[in-house]
Amino acid sequence: MTKFRLYVDSLPEINEIPHIWDESNLKVIFLKSDEGGFDISVSDDGDDIIGIETDMGIHDHIHIQEAESYEKALSFVFGLVRDMLSENMRIREITKNEKPVKWILENYQDGKWFEEHTVGLLLFNYFGKKSEKVYSNHTLPPRKIDDSRMYNKSEDTNQKTANSRRP
Secondary structure, X not given: OOHHHHHXXXXXXXXXOOEEEOOOOOEEEEOOOOOOOOOEEEEEOOOOEEEEEEOOOOEEEEEHHHOOOHHHHHHHHHHHHHHHOEOXXXXXXXXXXXXXXXXXXXXXXXXXXXXXXXXXXXXXXXXOOEEEEEEOOXXXXXXXXXXXXXXXXXXXXXXEOOOOOOO
């Protein structure tokens, strides 16, 4: 069994959620509970990168060497996954002429939605009719996040940083 699989198996709250492993035990997919949600997959490339992606187009990765250790990198990633499985995070999908062109991952704090990550197409019909759909998982209850870790101590404490969840 891989180190990645052993770590995920040690997370009791995460393990109660329906998920699928690939044959290599280096990729796990958490399934949406209804059509209003989104699937989340986490993969370990076996070298230096832990990737996270959704079936809605949002994707990101973390280099293990950016974190202090492999375990801290996994802790960050699965903290994000845990939040994405609750209603405190959502994906706004922007469409033009009913074709998806942009996806925005947002988190809910202090009564407001904050953009956390954006992915979009470079070429699309700019003049097409714009609409928006919102997707959110309700698999886990929202957790209270310590706001003190959301601020960059070297800046004004009233201004949140763009990559506040990075380790």
